Structure formats: structure tokens, C-alpha cells
Amino acid sequence: MSGILIGILLLLAASGAVAQGSVLPVSSRGPEIRSVEVVGAGEVEPGVISRVLATRASRCRSPLLLPACALGIDASVERGYLDEAALRADEERLRALHLSYGYPAARVNAEVTRLPRGGVAVRFISWPGEPLIVRSVVVRGLEELPNGIDLPSLPLVPGDRFGLAPLETAQRIIAGRLAAEGYAFAQVGVSGPLPEEGGPYDLVLEVRTGPLAVFGSTTIHAELPLTASDVREYLAYESGQRFSPAALERTVERLYRVPIVERVQVQPSPSDDGDNQVHTDIVVTTSEPRGLQLEGAVSSSACVAGVTGWTDRYFLDQPQTVSLSVGASNLFVEPLRRFPCAGAGKDDFAKPDFFVRADLTRSLGPDTWMNIGGGFSRESSPRAYIQSGVIGRISVVHELRRGVDITVAYSPEYRDNPTAAPLFCGIYGICTAESLSGFVSGNRLAPVEFAMAFGPPRARRIDPGTPLMAEWTYPPLPEWTYSGRVSVLGAARPTLSDFDFARLIVEGTFTRYPGRLFQLAGRARGGVLLGSGPLPPQVRLFGGGPFGVRGLEPNLLGPRILTVSPSRVEQLGCAPVSRGCDEVVADPAFVQSRPTGGTSLLEASIEGRMWAASYLQIAIFNDLGILHISERDDAPARISAAKAILTPGAGVLALTPLGPFRIDLAYNPSPRHRYPLFSRDEETGDQVHLGDVVFDPFNVGSPSALQKMRRRLQLQLSMRQPF
Template sequence: MSVFPPFALLRRPHAWLRTAIVLCALLGAAACAANQAATGPLPQFAQYEGEDVRSVKFEGELVVPEDSLRSVITTRVSRCSALGVLPFCIGSFGKDDYHLDLAVLSRDVARIQLVHRDFGYYGTRVVPVVDEAPEDGVNVTFRVEAGDLVTLTGLAVTGIDHVDGVDALSGRLPLKEGEPFRRNDFLASVDTVRNWLLNRGYAYAQVLRNYEIDTIADVARVELAAAPGPVVTVDSIHIVGLYRLDPGTVRQQLAIRRGARLRGADLARSQRSLFDLELVSFAAVEVAPERLQVTPDSMELDADSIGSTVLVRVVEAPRYAADIALGYGTLDCLRAQGRNLDRNFLGGARRLEVNGLIAKVGVADPVNGLERSLCPAFDPEKRTTDTDSLIADALNYRLAANFLQPRLLATQTSLVAGLFTEQVSELDLYVRSATGAEVGVVRQVLPQTLASLTLDVQRGRTQASDYFFCIAFEVCEREDIQAVQRSRWSNSVQLGLTQNRVRLDPFASGGHQFRTTMDFASPLLGSEDEYLRLMADGIIHRELREDVVLSLRLMGGTFFTGLLNDETGYIPPEQRFYGGGPTGVRGFRFNELGPTVYVARPQRRGDEGFEVDTVRSSTGGTRTLLATTEVSFPIPIFTRFNVRGAAFLDAGQVWDTRDTLISRPGIRITPGVGGRFATPVGPFRLDVAYNPYQPEPGPLYGITESGDLIEMPLLREFRRRREGSWLNRLVLQVSLGNAL
């Protein structure tokens, strides 16, 4: 007879006992699972995981600047930034939510400890605290108890006694005995020793780092144990990836040669040289892997000297490039330009560029007809002289071809050459027509340092208003003006030296730039112009504190006028110095600073007759000086958008040392502020400067109804008054690129 299962358990007491034990075990496991403590990093704050972060604070006696601490942590505060820049939000629109992540918070604790080690403080304790905010969300606080400052008392570099020049190595190490033991300096010293060995041909060098810290005496001792390995020479060079380039051209760009020592600096310099070829879009120069090594003993590191294969990998860029641009300007009216580039002209990575430009389309012959509608500056009713009509109706153009021969005679020297024909006019100033050629050599004399020597030959003519010749060239007689306006040779030799070691990311954050040029024109070169022009320009950038950069610039130039021939020589207007604009004294508009001439010109006003209009023109100077101080800094609410602010003070002036009848003005100083915005093509700059000065003084001339210049000035020092409030003294400068 069958028995119901429960009663069966009663008849079998041992089965019942086993079942009860199993049930108790299952119930206990379930209870334990329900009450199990949270796991993972910082489990005491598990209930706050995912909450909005309302504030992040630091407490304690901070020995590291708070902004340095904030820069290394990734726990952020929820904030509003409508449209990505405005510091407000509407509901959820424009709100950037940052939720508490305990894993990130735990890593932030380690980051704060490491940054203290970077400053030399070891044994730092960081305790994170998370509590509820008065509103929704949480507040995060890092309680920092800095460790003691540890001083380096011993530094030893072993294993390199047999290497030449070892005595000079200790002075190059960032670590110094008697200074704080900073973690970054410790790691940098390891790299310094290894790079020093790599640059002496020890391609397989390794450096073991050891240090010990006495936490009672707060001192540290460091030993860097170097294993140089064998001296490595280049036994072969393997080049891959070539399509149009020939191997000979690539080898000319390399700083390594077969049979020479394999140095790390030569590998890096070879890679940079390959990038200098516009036909190369990617290049890598490195020790080849074992499967590509030519000599079988390439990895026998016990030998004193071994050979190694260098692998050169190249990815070529497109050979041809072409672009066309159209634009409009108030003084250029409609303009267009085009360019065609061949990066492998006649092979050998030779570069040929042909470009053309045309401007004043719509107002100048033979493409006129729009002067009234689009370019009111060229209105025929405003013209009073034949020269005015000439300048307004002169079509601006330029057609040029430029050639570059890299690695001339397999050296660090390049050959440049060019041909051009152009016509350039400046409203109310002059028309310059010229055709010429130039040829020069450029040589890299030091890393990031170029020296150049260029011969420029051109024949052209300058046509201008009589008052412009009278003031700019000191030629006031009609017969003399006609002689100056004829075509003449203007040949010169230019010697230049440029060094650019500025760090850009994308704004200047450190380094320096220096350039100097000398231009010499003389009858010895077949030139009818005669002058000697010197110019030097230096810029330095220094980081005052994290992300706050001080930039200083000093520029000066002069002509040695004693070398000029008073009968036939003069300084062409395009060679003179001008002041003002976004790269000069920013309180003055473009070309507004410096020698100036005023002309009282009669202007026809329809049937109402004439009225006198005073026109100002810059004539350029023979001496200039510019000094600029600028401090750039991040704007807190725009930090993540790569926007920076700037405060600057510009000082400078342009003088004409040959004019002894007009008193020389003093230095002009203009302060200002601005903004810097990162763009794919460079920093976009917006500056506002305050100009406390009246316009520059100059002689006032008159023009008769027939258009002839009144030879003697009506006033020797005339000045137009600036009317209005202080707002009229603000000058806005907009430009692209770095001002310094």
C-alpha cells in the first residue's frame, strides 16, 4: 500500500533530519545574502553611487596648490552650460550631469597622493568624505594630510663608467642632491640616462631604478643602474611604402648612414626630415624587428659591437593639390585666388607651386562697374586728381611660381627660386607694378634654426599722389616726381636667421622665437634703390603658474640712411616700417601709428559745389620699436571649450629719422584685454585696446582745383582731433593666429 510522502518522512526519522538541515542551510544562505555588506571600492559610500555631484572641496593644510589638485582628479561638479558656453540651463537643457562613481573617486585618491609625490611629499593620507547635499545630490570632500617633505641626499649612476663623456651627465639630471625628491624628476632622470646612452650608440640600453626613503629622517637615496649593452652600428637601411618617391630621395633625408653608430637623436631627426617633404604624410624611423634584421647576431647583446637594420616606413601624400578661394573686402571689393601644387615636380620630392590672385574686381579696369553698389570707397565722385583715378582703377593682381629643391647636394641645405609679376595698390597712397625673380638657399644650422640667403631682382615702378612722393620720398618738384615714377631696378640681398622653439597646444605655452633679417640694396647689385635695413624680433613665453603664461616681445628695426644716395636712391614704400594693427601696438589700427601726412582735398557734392575733406595717409618710417607684455589665462567657465583670456600692454612707435622739421613723437603705450579661441586653423583672437592719444601729427598739404599739390605745407604739424566719449578710444582688433 502507498504512503503519502509526509507520513513517509515520519516513518523515516533520519530522512526527516537530513531534510531539516538542508532547509536551514538554504534559509541561512538567503538571509546572509540579503544582509551581505557592499563590495567594491569605498563600500561605506555605496548608497551614494550614481548621485549628482554638487560640490568638490579640499580640506587640510594644503602644500600643493588647489588648482593643481583639481587638475588631476576626474570627479567633477554638475553644472549648467547652455549652448556649450553660457553658464545657465533651462530644466535639463544645457545641464552637464556628473554622477558619483566610487571607482573614479578611489582613483582620485591615488592621483592626489601621486601629485604630492611630484612635489616631494611622501606618506600623504587622503580620506574622501561623501555626504548628502541640502538639495538632491552629494558633496564630495577630500581631507588631505600631507606627508613630510623628503630631501635627496644621495644619487648614484652605475654601469656607465666606460662610456665617454660620463662626467657631464650628472649636471643634466633633473634630480639634484639637497633638493626635494620629486617623483617626476626621478622618472625624468631615468629617461635622461637612457636617452644619453641611446645617443651614444647603445640602442639596447636599459636603466634600472632603485630608491630608498628614510621616513624618520625624511631623506632619500637613489641608484640608477644602467645596462648599456653593446654599441650598435647601422649595417643596413630597409625602406618600405614608396610609390612615387625614389629610395635615393628618402636616404638623403636621413641623418643615419651605413657603418655609423645608431643614435636615438639621429632616428628622431631623420623622422622629422621626412615629414619636411610635403609628399610624405606619415613616416617612422626605428630599429627593425628581429625578422627583418640582416645580420644574424643582431640580438647577441654580450658582444661589444653588433650591427642592426633600421626600418624606414613611409606613407606618401597625394602628389597634387589645388584650391580656389573667393572673397570680398571693403578695399579689395571682389577678390579671387587660386593655387596649384605639385609635390613631386620632376621627381625627387621637388616642389612647384603656381598661384594667382586678382582683386578689386568690379571697380578697376577692365572689370569695373560695381563701385557704387559694393565698394563705395572707390566712388568716382570722391576722386579729385588724376592719381586718385589711377589708384582706384588699378586692378590688383599677382601671378607667381615658386620652386623648392630639398637636400641640395645631400646636405641640410635647400634651394628656393621664384618668378612673379604683380600690381598692388593702396587706396589714397600708391600703385606698385613689378616683375622679378628670386633665388636663395636655406640651411638648418641648429635644431629648429634656419639661416637663409636670398637674392631678389625686380624691375617696377611706383605711381602715387604728388603729396605722397613729396612726404614719403622728399621729392616735391614735378620733374623729380616724374623721374621717380619711371621703371627702375630694385635688387637686394637678404640674410636671415630664424629660430622657433615655441610650444603650441594650440596656444603658446612656453619656449621662444627669434628672427633677424638684413636687407641690402646697392648699385653693386645693379639696383637703382640703395638702402641697408636691419630688423630683429624676439619673443619668449614662460609659465608663471599652471596654465598661466607670460609672453614678452621686443622688436626693433632701422635703416642706415647715411648709405643712401640723395640723387638716385630712396627707400621703396614696401620696405618701410609701419605700426599698429593686431600684431603691433593694438591701440592703433593697421598702419595708423607712425609718420603721417594730411591733405585737404576738395570733394564735389553734386550741385552743392565743393567741400574740403581732410585725408590721412601713412608714409612709413625708417626706425621702429615695439615692446609687448601679455598674460594669458584660462577662463573657468570656458575651460573645457579651450577658451582663454588675455591682458596686455603694448608700447611702440615708428619714426622717420630723415625729417628734421617735425618733432619726433614719443613712445605710445596702450593697454587692453582680449579672448583667445581655439580653431582648427589656429587661435582666433579678439582684442580690445584703449588708446588715450590723439591721432599722430603730420604736415597738412592742399590740392588746387586742377589737382596740383601745394608744395609748401599749410601747417607743419597738423592733427585731427578725436571727438566723443572714452568709448571712441577703444580699438577692436580681430585676427587669426598668435599675436606673439
């Protein structure tokens, strides 16, 4: 049985090499193939068939060249020619493919028809025959184990159609379960040959466990400047310890955390030192130890961004990293305001951000890493806040167990927050220039953070260098993946902070894989903010944007205020005095929305995804957002306490040579609102509440129904999946 399986897999794998082989000499070419059709394939997926066949019709080399192909430009067409040997081989490949799907008596015949205008049409006709149906599944050989073993559910159960893929998966599941118990040499085979005809089939899996294995010697091949002793510090096992695949995967995970490591190969094999010992070869290749880096990104919230820097990944002859970096974002906002920078904001929020930073990252143990960094920056969050000044951070990350990290961090900063004055006035009633000066300039914020993140283990699978270990090193893909993070951030006088607060944020994601092409994904994020006295906007909770509620621009979830420059107050048709603009309809061209942020937040998203092509994924989604703000009696305006919104939409993920690009289009159902309007008194510098105005950006200027609909559609761009 194992010989049949290996032969089929080799036959199918060879088809890729034939399909992409060299072009036949002109003298040996057959007629050009105009079309290839497969009839009667039954359960076999068309995409699988197209990858297996070497016989292919002439086609356009790229969708980008379709106009050239339509004009008949020869260089744009990849031509296929008839090859009788390849045709006969394709018949065998299709027969083997039907066998792998559980049709042992399948017959395939290729027909070639010459066309009146030249060339030929190729037609493969399949007769699958009766399938093999699993009548029973028996696993023999486990009863001899001293403590027995519990097997998980196998992908072949009575009533299923037999297939080589689920059979191979079942063998790997059993071998992987045995390897986890220390039986590294276990073999799982099939008793007897496959039937030559379809019908009921009693599947018997024979298990030979072999002896309990232990780790033997380890040979390390480390590319310079890394040394074997550097690598040995990250081993998760010792010689003589009972063999465990989890220990090998933990070793791989640890090594991939070392910044200079580029690739890790772990190859376990039988040892010459004893019948039950496993020898391990570890090959570690490194990236360039030193060099300049240049990265760029584009998104709705940060517009165009770029970072460059110098990095030494083997600083002072140790596997630790020193980096010096300079970056800028919010670039080219004005010329790109319509797309992709629609969420960047106006006035000061449209100016470039920048940072200069230095960092040191080093290991404190195989599972613990420390980072110390600091620099100077101007940072903005669209419409919410702008802060500039000196920043610092020291953090320690410890992997508590596989897939679970704990972080402790201290992040002192000394910054100005010049655009926060309207928010302090609207939320806390601090409106005079004198009282505001202590909140918008020279602020010390020094929070301590405790965080825990969890998710699937990050190890890249162990390289099956020998047939011995190939059975358990590649378990089937999971049906679910998940991740989560819990963060508690707090500051007070003892941390050298000017503000006292505590903030809790909990977020999690999941992805369900019901099939090879489909995904169901979800995300939830919630937070609570507690504090005494006025708090700066950067610690408040915000939502909306390409990674939140996508029907809203970044940060615009929930209550907000409006601001207008003193020079534009009269353009609104009102007076620049307290309550001088009550009930005026505010033109969005003259005012700016400023989100207040909240003291409690909930965002939730559900999304269905489908791969339309190998480089293109389409999605439909629905996002929910709820943000609440605690009301204060001393505030000059009544800000709505809570806002909730539901925004449906659709998106596309495109995989390009420049990286992945995700574009989302969502519907914003927001009704018209009354918001407090603020401006600055040019003589005193005080913030003035001009009254509550009507804000309805979707109906300004008597738009048509189509224009209203277009205004409610929010376009978001990012260079990764939303979650």
C-alpha cells in the same frame, strides 16, 4: 622602483578612459551626482585632480548652452551618476597621485551625502601625511666611462620634495646625455624601493651604460607616391656611424621640409645584426599629391583675405612642388570699417588687392631648397603705398646647421606706384606732375637679399616605438625659446634696378616659460636704410599695427603727412593754394594720414601671458616704437625728424575651430601734432603744399572724457600671436 613608476602612470592614464567611458544603463545607474569636492589635496593642483577623477558631477555640456541649462533642458546637460566601483577606483587614483607628488603615506576616503532635493554630493577627503624630502642625490655608474661625462643640472636636488615627475625628468636627462655620446642602450634606474613613510630620502640613481652603439640597417616605409629611395636621400646618418639622437632628429627635420610629407615616425630599436647596432624604422605618410586649396584670414591690416590654388606636390614624379594660386585681400573694407578693418585706410587704400602667381619649389640637396616664382599683383600697405605690376623671385635656402637657415634671393619687379606722389613731394621735394611721372609709374626695383634666420630646431620628436628609446626621445620642455632674423637687402644699377639703396633689418623674439600656465615674451625689431637719391615708399621702414606697436594703426608709427582730395579742401575751411591752410584744425573725416616711413626704426615689446582656460589665453603688454627720418633741405615742408611712443594694452588669444584669433586693445597717448597738408592741383596735376595744419583726432567735436578715452583705444585683430 621602475615597476612602481609604471604602475602609477598606467593607473593615472586609465582614469581618462574611465571618465569618458560609455553611459551606464539606466538599470545600473546610481543617484545623480550634484557636486564633487576634494579636501586636503595639499600640493596637488586642482586641474590635475579633475583630469584624474572618473567620478564627476552633472554639468552643462558647453558654455554656449548655459541658457538652455538654466532652463533645465535635459539635452544640454551632461549628467553624472554614482558608481561605487568608480568611487573606489578614484580613491586609489588619488592615493597614486599623492605618491607621485612625494607623499607615500597618503590616505584617501570618499564620502557620499544624499541631498534633500535628490541626488548626492561626493567628497574625497585626503590626508597626505609627511612628504619625502630629498637629502642627497647620488648617480652611480658613470665613473666607468673612459672619458667621463658631464651632466647638466638635475631637477631633484637636496632639500626638494621628492616627486615622480622630476625623478622621471632626471632619468631622461641622464639617458639623453648618454645617448648623445653614443650609449643608446643606457638604462637609468632607482636603487631600492620607495620608503613607505615620509621623511628624509637618499636618492641613488643607478646607470647601466651598455656598449657604444652604431647605426645598423634602416627600413623605410614610404606611402606612395613617395619612394624609399626618395626618403633615403634625406638621411643624416650612415650604417656603421656612431649612434646619435641628433642625427635622427636631423633626419626628421629634413623630411618635414619635403612638401608632400605629412607625418614622419622614426622608431629606433635593438638590431638583430649585432649587440651594439641600432636598427631604425622610418615610416613616412604623405598628403594628397595634387589638389585645390582654399584658405582665408582676417586681420586689422588686410581686412578679409582669401587664397585658392592648385598644387602638385610630386611634380614630374619627383618630390618637388608646382603651385598656381590666386588671392585677394582688403575685401569688404567699407562694411567692416569699424571692426576688424579699421586699419585698412581710405579711398584707393580701401580697394581690394589681388595676385596671380606661379611657383616651383625643389630640393637642391638634403639641406638646400630653391624656389622660383612670379606673377602679377596689386599690393597695398595701409596708408603707405599701393603698387601694381609684374613680380618675380628666385631664392635658395640652405640649412647651415640645426635651427640656422641662410637665404639668398633676387626679386625683380616692374610696377606702378600711383599713390606715392604726395610722399615724393613731402620728403624729397619732387612735386610737379612731369618730374613725378618717373617715380610713380613703370619703376624697376630688383633687390638682392641675404638673410639668416635662427631658432629652435623644428624636428617633431622621434616616436618612441620601443621602451629602449623612450628614455631619451622626450626631453623636458625648454624654459626658453627664441628666434631671430637678420636681413640685408640692396639694389643698384648692376641688379637692373632704378633705385640704389641698402637696408638692414634685425629682429628677434624670446619666450620664457616660468610655469605651465605662464609665459613671458618679448620682441625687438630694428632697421637702418641707406640710399642715394629719392627712394620709393616700399623700401622705407614702417611700424605700428597688430604685429608692431599695437597702440597705432598699421604703418602709422613716426612722422607723417596729411593728404586731402581737391574737392574737400574748402570743407576744411581754407584755400586750395600754397600755404592756404596754415594753422587750420584738420578734421580727420576729410584728410588721410600718410606715414612717411623712416630711415631708422626701433620697435620693442614685452608681454606677459597666462592661460585662463585650455582654449583662452590673456595677455598684458607694453610696446615701444621709435622711427627717424632724415631731413632734406629741398623738401617743401618740415617733417618732424623723429617720433617715439609707448603704448600699453591687453589682449586675448582664443583657440577656435577656425584657427587662433588674437584681439588686442592698446592705449594711444599721442598728443596733438602739426603735419604738412598736401593736395593735387586739378589743372596741372602737381602736388601742392597747403601748409602745416593742426591734427588732433582725439578731441574733434568737443568730446566727453569718456569719448576721448574711447578714441585713444586702438583695437587690433590677427589670426596668430603677435610674436
